[in-house]
Amino acid sequence: EAQVTQNPRYLITVTGKKLTVTCSQNMNHEYMSWYRQDPGLGLRQIYYSMNVEVTDKGDVPEGYKVSRKEKRNFPLILESPSPNQTSLYFCASSLGTGAIYEQYFGPGTRLTVT
């Protein structure tokens, strides 16, 4: 089944404790992206990657890191999480960067930082 998977689905952590949220897609997609969803703000893009070893900042990159060493994986790293990073996070992928390509989303990771 074609899908985007994220792990963990739920995470409660404390301020300053490094964490990684994994994202993997099995569709051989070139483009991958991380978003955070907060009430009333819609989706805001954190980072995106147009291919292996190519990443770029989105609208809200502060406090996050990403890497794209393999085409299928795009982990999101929070080196020192803070309470304002409490949010619902989505990973997405698409076949390419052209507008004809819709994005496929993972199920989401709900992160709480205390």
Next chain:
Amino acid sequence: AQSVAQPEDQVNVAEGNPLTVKCTYSVSGNPYLFWYVQYPNRGLQFLLKYITGDNLVKGSYGFEAEFNKSQTSFHLKKPSALVSDSALYFCAVRPRIGGYQLIWGAGTKLIIKP
């Protein structure tokens, strides 16, 4: 600044009645337009898109959307609502020129009452 507006936080419709979820945008040129749906505790799913051509676009689950260039709108519609249509709906826009990123609306919660 480029933006997407979904003027209603919530829309309530009786089952069997037609529904409309509104989206307007402030983006230069003729952008590409998308609708995504998010069911509870799920990731976003692509519904439909407008790239070019006929202003009325048909998508998944009986939804359609009408592109209106003069009003810069892309309203989502369905002739007869189902209770299972209850979800969070997001409009997204991508400029034709300059960048690959989507500009997202804040989302509209659609509640279909039996």
